[in-house]
Amino acid sequence: MPSDDLATSLAACARGDRKGLERIFDTEAGRLIAVAERILRRRDLAEEVVQEAFIRIWKNAHQYAPDRGSARGWIYTIVRNKALNVLRDGRREDLVEDGKLEALQESDQLEDVLGALNRLDQNSRLRDCLASLDERKRRGILLAYVGGYTHGEIAGRLRLPLGTTKSWIRRGLSALRECMS
């Protein structure tokens, strides 16, 4: 759904019109579940997060305003933040049920997270700018945004000290802002 329509639907929610929420659900729920699942790696938890997120969208719809960015960004942020909170509360390790599968899932996950770059639209500015970064900076940013990894987890995956990881990511983000401005 175009972001303008999402904004209209949010306005309907703010008026207490459930049809507005249902329209958002019908067009976005599948993608929102997938975004949450990419972070949580468990479908059941992802569905729970989306369920809670929709109730929050309904309650807070009146707080949405264009100076908070696009309606789409506002909606996706609610789901992302809820997924990140579940992840941080439970820690990633507890979410993997079978220890033996962990290594396999981990590599699948990394592939999935880093592969997001190639699935960006060919003409996307973000794609060009991410591609222009050093590999470690790019990976650090993707692991954080797409996979919900913490600084510590990223340091482990990139085999870098924590402090170095933080400053690499910071420099990567700064280069990305400059590239996209």
Place this chain on the structure above:
Amino acid sequence: MIFDPTHIDEIADEYVLGLLDQSDQTAVETEMEHNAVLRNAVAASRERFLPLDATVEPASVPAGLWSRIEAGLGDAEPAVPLGGATLAPEAIYPSAANENRRYGWKATAIASMAASLLLAIALTWSLGRQAEPIVIAVLLDERGDVQAVVEDFGNDNARIRLLADLTVPDDKAIEVWTLPSRDMGPVSLGLLEGASSRVLRAPPLPKPQDAQLYEITLEQAGGSPTGRPTGPILAKGFAKMPR
């Protein structure tokens, strides 16, 4: 956490990426409520990264998820300070409601800090006056910006003060409304000539209540032809009693 302007973009990015620890994350969310620079930086950062969320393959949505969500809405009715209330509910005034939608009553960003500040100013200002209003309503536009203050003195007198420049075409007029009760429906308090502040001679009405809705709409010159609001809502707000 220090919100040094030179680091705002960095903080916004790390917040959006989910890299801040819990206490910094909360600090950012609190600061955003009143720091427009940070709010804009976070909005810009979200938009930069949002395309990555569109790269997922949509999951199949389980049957029953929507009904579980809907079941959860019952005890979570939206807190609708302004966005939901209007003098022209769709069921009764469909044309007015459509007009409102076209006009885009987006969920009102209630610049609540600004509004309360203005309310405080309005209260202080009214204290020095002889006649004491029974209620004061600060009217906000769809973006949450303060447009006007209505003081209702209850003795068929109300004063409206415009606090923003409103453009009124020659063939239009601003009409002031209130909703004394659902049974009575919306009642006109009078018209503003041009776009200036004035005292209105309202029809006899019940004593104004706390949380009574006040609203200004753009009507044809001479006032609404139906005696009910028909034009776009310029601003609205709920009354408070001076303490």
